[in-house]
Amino acid sequence: MFNPKIETMSREELKVLQLERLQKIVKYAYENVPFYKKKYDEAGVKPEDIKCLEDIKKLPFVVKDDLRDNYPFGLLAVPMDDIVRVHASSGTSGKPTVVAYTKNDLDMWSECMARLIVAAGGTKQDIVQISFGYGLFTGALGLHQGWEKIGATVIPASSGNTERQVMLLKDLGATALVSTPSYALYIAEVMEKMGYTKDDFKLRIGLFGSEASSPEMHEALREKLGVIPTDNYGLSEIIGPGVSGECLEKCGMHINEDHFLAEIVSPETLEPITDEYGELVITTLTKEGLPMIRYRTKDITKINYEPCKCGRTSARMEKIRGRSDDMLIIKGVNVFPSQIEGVICNIEEIGNNYEIVVTRENYVDNIKILVELVDASLLHNYAMLDKLTAKIKHNLRTVLQIDADIKLVEPMTLKRFEGKAKRVTDLRKI
Ligand code: DLL
Numbered sequence: 001m002f003n004p005k006i007e008t009m010s011r012e013e014l015k016v017l018q019l020e021r022l023q024k025i026v027k028y029a030y031e032n033v034p035f036y037k038k039k040y041d042e043a044g045v046k047p048e049d050i051k052c053l054e055d056i057k058k059l060p061f062v063v064k065d066d067l068r069d070n071y072p073f074g075l076l077a078v079p080m081d082d083i084v085r086v087h088a089s090s091g092t093s094g095k096p097t098v099v100a101y102t103k104n105d106l107d108m109w110s111e112c113m114a115r116l117i118v119a120a121g122g123t124k125q126d127i128v129q130i131s132f133g134y135g136l137f138t139g140a141l142g143l144h145q146g147w148e149k150i151g152a153t154v155i156p157a158s159s160g161n162t163e164r165q166v167m168l169l170k171d172l173g174a175t176a177l178v179s180t181p182s183y184a185l186y187i188a189e190v191m192e193k194m195g196y197t198k199d200d201f202k203l204r205i206g207l208f209g210s211e212a213s214s215p216e217m218h219e220a221l222r223e224k225l226g227v228i229p230t231d232n233y234g235l236s237e238i239i240g241p242g243v244s245g246e247c248l249e250k251c252g253m254h255i256n257e258d259h260f261l262a263e264i265v266s267p268e269t270l271e272p273i274t275d276e277y278g279e280l281v282i283t284t285l286t287k288e289g290l291p292m293i294r295y296r297t298k299d300i301t302k303i304n305y306e307p308c309k310c311g312r313t314s315a316r317m318e319k320i321r322g323r324s325d326d327m328l329i330i331k332g333v334n335v336f337p338s339q340i341e342g343v344i345c346n347i348e349e350i351g352n353n354y355e356i357v358v359t360r361e362n363y364v365d366n367i368k369i370l371v372e373l374v375d376a377s378l379l380h381n382y383a384m385l386d387k388l389t390a391k392i393k394h395n396l397r398t399v400l401q402i403d404a405d406i407k408l409v410e411p412m413t414l415k416r417f418e419g420k421a422k423r424v425t426d427l428r429k430i
Contacts, residue, residue: 002118002150003111006258007312011305014313015053018261021285023050026059029291032077035070036293056263057272061281061294064097067237072098077291088136089236096136099236102288106145109239112256113146116245119254119312120230121205122176124151129169131179131187132210133159133419138240139210143178146242152176159183159418162190169201177206181213181221181229182421185352188224189412198226207232209241211420212320212338216345218250220352231319237295238282244317249309252316259286262315263294264303267324277302279324280317298323300336328358328426330365330402337423340369340404343395349374349388353414360428368405369396376411 001007009017027047029036040046045058067075072095076083084103088096101109122128128147132139134156147154157168159179165187169177177184184206191201206227208218213231221229232245233253243260244253255262264278265271280297284290300321307313322336329335337356344354351372359366371392378384389406396404 001312002115007115007119007254007314009258009313011313014257017258018285019050019053021258022053022056022261022283023047025283025285025287025291026050026293029077029293033075033291035066035075036291053261056261056283056294059294061270061296062292063296064237064298067097067099068095071095073100075290076100078102078289083289085141086136087138087141087236087240089138090136097236099138099240100289105239105287105289108259108286109142109242110145110149112239112242112259113142114149115256116232116242116254117143117146117150117152117207119247119310120207120232120245121228121248122147122150122152122207126152126176126205127155127172127174127202128152128176128178129155129157129165129172129174131157131159131165131177131183137419138234138236139180142234142240142242143207147176147178162187162418163194166191166194166196169203170196173202175202175204177203177225177227179206179208180210180417180420181208181217181231182211182353182417183419184208184221184225184229185217186416186418188221189416192224198224201226203227205230207245209233209245212322212336212341214338214342214345215319216342217352220345233299233317233320235297235299237290237292238284238297239287243282247308247310247312251308252304252318254308254312254314254316255303257314259284261285262303262317264301265296267298267300275302277318277321298325300324300327326424328356328367328424330358330367333401335400335402339400340396341423343399344369344371344392347388347392347395349378350392350408351411353416354423355414356424358424358426358428365428366405367402368407370407370409370414372411372414373408374411379408379410 083100085101134140206229209232218229230246234241234243244255261283263281267279355370357368
C-alpha cells in the first residue's frame with residue numbers, strides 16, 4: 001500500500017476525520033466563494049449547522065451548469081496567484097468546464113493517484129506508457145504525477161498515432177499501459193495487424209479509466225494485451241482521475257475517502273439511498289482551489305462499505321453503470337450502453353466494438369446495434385449470418401429485455417477512438 005495508515009483506517013476514525021474536514025471545507029467555501037455564500041443563505045443553512053456527517057443533507061447540490069455559469073474562474077476560493085495549474089473538460093456543447101489547482105491540490109492529487117496505482121499493482125520498477133491525450137484533459141497529467149510519485153519510469157506517449165504507440169510499447173519495454181479501455185483495445189488490434197502477439201511485449205498491468213468498461217471488456221483486454229486490467233474513476237470537477245480505483249481483487253473501486261466524501265442519491269428524488277444503485281454525489285474534503293460541495297456527478301453506481309480482501313478499509317464503488325443522462329429508455333425499458341457492451345463482449349463471433357443508434361418512428365423507439373464480425377468470411381455465409389444475428393438478438397432480449405436490430409459489419413470498419421469512445425447516437429433527441 002502507498003499509505004497504509006490512511007488506507008487501512010477504521011471506519012470510526014475515518015468518520016471523525018471526514019467530519020472535521022467537512023466542517024472546515026463548508027466554512028471555507030462559505031467564506032471564500034460568493035457562490036456558496038449565496039446558495040447557503042438562500043437555503044437558510046449555515047456552516048455551523050453541520051454537526052454530524054448526515055447533516056450534509058442540509059446542503060444544496062452543485063451541478064455542472066454552476067461551473068458553466070461561473071465560467072471560467074468564478075468558483076475559485078483562492079486568488080489566481082495561488083493557482084498553479086488549470087485543466088478543462090470539453091462539454092458536449094459550448095464552453096469547456098475549467099478547473100484549477102493550488103500547489104497543495106496538486107500534491108493531494110498525486111498522493112491519491114499514487115495510492116490507486118499501487119492498489120492496481122504498479123511499482124517503482126514499472127515502465128509506464130501513458131496513452132491519454134496530454135493537454136487540458138486531466139487524465140494524462142493526473143496519472144503521470146502519480147506514477148512519478150511512486151518512482152516509476154514514465155513514457156508520456158499521449159494518444160494517437162497508434163502504430164507508433166505499439167513501437168514505443170515494444171522498444172521501450174513498457175510494463176504498464178494507461179489509457180481508455182477502448183483505446184487499449186484499439187492498440188491491441190493494431191499490434192495484431194503489425195504481426196505481433198502479446199508475448200512480444202512486456203506489458204503486465206493496464207490501468208484503464210475515463211469511460212465505462214464492462215467486466216467482459218476487461219476480459220478481452222486481459223486476453224489480448226496480457227495485462228491485469230483495472231478500472232479507475234474520476235472527473236475533472238472533483239480532481240480528475242484519482243477519486244477511486246480497483247485493487248487487484250477487482251471487486252469495486254476504492255474511494256480516497258479522506259479527500260472525497262461520497263454519497264448515493266436517487267436521481268429522481270435526490271434523497272440519499274443505501275445499498276442500491278443511484279447517482280454518485282461527491283464532496284471534496286480538502287481541495288483549496290475549487291472546493292466542490294455535494295457535486296452531482298450524474299454517474300450511476302453503488303457503494304460497498306465492507307473492508308476489502310486486499311486489507312484496505314476504504315469504501316468501494318461499483319463500476320459505473322452509466323450516467324443518469326446517458327441511460328437509454330427503449331420502449332420504456334431502462335438500459336445503459338455498458339449493459340449492451342456486456343452482452344456483446346460475451347459473444348465470441350463478434351468483436352468488442354459496437355455502435356448503438358436509437359431512432360423513433362411513429363412514437364415507437366427502435367434500437368439498432370452495429371457490431372463487427374471477427375471472421376470476415378462469414379459475410380458471405382447467409383445461413384451463419386442469420387444464425388448469429390438471431391443469437392445476439394436472443395441474448396439481448398434475455399439479459400436486457402430489449403429487442404434490437406442487429407447489423408453485422410466487416411471487421412475493423414466501425415470507428416475507433418483514441419480517447420473516450422462515443423458509442424451511442426440517439427437520433428430521438430435531435
Ligand atoms: O475522465 C477523469 C479520468 C481520467 C478518470 C482518466 C479516469 C482516468 P472527465 O473528462 O471530466 O474526467 O470525465 C468525467 O467520465 O463523470 C464519468 O461519466 C466518466 N468516467 C470517468 N472514469 C470512468 C470510469 C475524466 N472508470 C466523466 N468508468 C465521469 C466509467 C468513467 N465512467
